[in-house]
Amino acid sequence: MKSSPEIIKKINSLKEKVVDADYKYYVLAEPDIEDYTYDMLMKELIELEEKYPELRTEDSPTQRVSGEPTKRFKVVQHEVPMLSLSNSYNFDELIDFDKRIKSLIKDQKYEYVCELKFDGVAVSLVYKNGKFTLGATRGDGTKGDDVTNNLKTIRAIPLSVRSDQYKDFEVRGEVFIKKDDFLRINEEQEIRGEKLFANARNTSAGTLKLKDNKVVASRPLNIFTYYLRTADTKLTSHYESLNILKDLRFPVNQHFKKVSTIDEVKRFCDEIEDVRDNLPYEIDGVVVKIDSLAQQEQVGYVSRSPRWAIAYKFKAKQQITKIKSISLQVGRIGTITPVANLEPVFLAGSTISRATLHNFDEIERKDIREGDYVKIEKGGDVIPKVVEVIVDKRFKESKKFATPSKCPVCNSKLEKPEDEVNYYCVNYFCPAQIKGRILHFVCRDAMEIEGLGESIVEIFLDKGFIKDYTDIYSLKNHKEELVKLERFGKKSVENILNAIEESKNKPFDRVLFAIGIRHIGFRTARLIANNFGSMEKLSSAREEEINEIHEVGPKIAESLFNFFKDEKSIKLIDKLKKAGLNFEMESSGEMKINENFKDKTFVLTGTLEKYTRSKASEIIEELGGKVTSSISKKTDYVLAGKDAGSKLDKAKSLGVRVISEEEFEEMVG
Ligand code: IVH
Secondary structure: OOOOHHHHHHHHHHHHHHHHHHHHHHHOOOOOOOHHHHHHHHHHHHHHHHHOHHHOOOOOHHHHOOOOOOOOOOEEEOOOOOOOOOEEOOHHHHHHHHHHHHHHHOOOOOOEEEEEEEOOEEEEEEEEOOEEEEEEEOOOOOEEEEOHHHHHOOOOOOOEOOOOOOOOEEEEEEEEOOHHHHHHHHHHHHHHOOOOOOOHHHHHHHHHOOOOHHHHHOOOOEEEEEEEEEOOOOOOEHHHHHHHHHHOOOOOOOOOEEEOOHHHHHHHHHHHHHHHHHOOOOEEEEEEEEOEHHHHHHHOEEOOEEOOEEEEEOOOOEEEEEEEEEEEEEOOOOEEEEEEEEEEEEEOOEEEEEEEOOOHHHHHHHOOOOOOEEEEEOOOOOOOEEEEEOHHHOOOOOOOOOOOOEOOOOOOEEEOOOOOOOOEEOOOOOHHHHHHHHHHHHOOOOOOOOOOOHHHHHHHHHOOOOOOHHHHHHHHHHHHHHHHOOOOOHHHHHHHHHHHHHHOOOOHHHHHHHOOOOOOOHHHHHHHHHHHOEHHHHHOOOHHHHHOOOOOOHHHHHHHHHHHHOHHHHHHHHHHHHHOOOOEOOOOOOOOOOOOOOOOEEEEEOEOOOOOHHHHHHHHHHOOOEEOOOOOOOOOEEEEOEOOOHHHHHHHHHOOEEEOHHHHHHHHO
């Protein structure tokens, strides 16, 4: 079809909107449009570019995922080697570093820039004529792998920059995965029966080396940049480079500081170590660099490291304790997970009494046994893991841990698919699986039914009020009996029943996730829901049609297709439909904007009495406001319920207005 000036204008405007939304979401962490709106813009752009392929440019946001899987990564030579840093582990070593600098720089004044040492994977991004043309891993420092196609999927990386001054340059930075994204990836790996990743860093490294960039795109990779090299303009300091990177819209971490004494460096390190656990990404220390680029050259290099920089490494979060016993958990899809019950030990802020052992391969590989002393480590996960066995402390009679052949809950046989590491209980009606499916259905990311915790679900199952998650919606028929249960009052039963009714407003993508189809994680459910728009269309879709969705692979397509063919699933879906759950994506429709809410940012804290958090968020968003999780100067209102904790203090200290539920209702009008 022939394009017209209107089409060109439309495509350019869509591109700009998507690029802008990516920048706000991934770089500034201040999204200003709904996910749904974003998906629709992207969909429209993809469709228009399909119709007018001649208007598709390489830097279009649709081109982040593309092409055939890479067969083999090309090796590329770095124009300037990518060096490593020498480490220091205590403050005395930092003082020695400062003394060395002082003597090398002679009598000149000098300053340092302190930044975070991100625990990720170093990459180089080369821009030619303003376009991202080559992305490479560090490799051996001199030569790395060309992973341009994989890096393009990272939406925080601009595919092109708009600048008259900077056109040809190299940027370096650290690719990483946020702590909570890492947990989600491992959850999804578990759902798929695939090997769990040891930590976020390995996941980033492994992901960058995947051959299929569709899979890379489905992993939430992120980047912070910390280096700029260009011949376009004369740079004089590192601090200046960081600010230019920010202006060029690259993601630069907010925690960097220029200081002039080593005492100030120490203060920075202490401050960062204090907040380390609260950061949403992993860091393993602080990097200290001489600020002036001329002085960096003057101080020079030793073998593979600059003399002008040093890493100050934080202490590892590890402890040694004893495994009292190993027990087996059965997940909602029947996955058997071994868990170590530990002699309680204090580690990085909390007492630890359990550690995950992931799977039986892992037990075998590390030869972990009951009674062993082990080194445990806390990563991004709240549940720590066993790093290694202290073999010297093993008692003589200890025996290898035997992989079970029967389900510990229902005694059914276990199966291990050939290409997976997990063992599964094959009984769909295994009580542990039934309970797991219900708990998944009600969990926060799914139907978010507050009050239906594990112990209550167990009671309801035990008393026969529910047999699967669809029965939750007929619990209201048992109200009289529920009120009579021990520990249940009229009020608490009403709260639960209200939360159940409210969950019916959850959008279709949440419903799709809640159902618990194998391989369908939270993000995938959203993608699929947006693409098909309704359960009806999805359930009658052909496998190839599902596979065609951007970022959806064949395993997911097969799993969905099989799910909708299965008698048991058809019955479940039918019951949910009758219960009145959302089986269709709502069109964005007209928003009922309310001036009190328009463009205002809200943070919710404490226990709200009249609304669930999701309901309150829904109201705010419907009326034109937005809800974020942490308070900053940009927050307009904090809606505080009972027992509001530290957020309330923070709101007060920042002078952010705190409102009660009553005031909130007045604003809603
Ligand atoms: S500067 C010569 N800055 O640490 C300077 N590196 O051991 C080296 N890293 O390969 C790069 N955060 O992967 C620099 N703020 C930061 C960093 C950082 C993490 C990593 C990077 C590098 C390794 C050096």
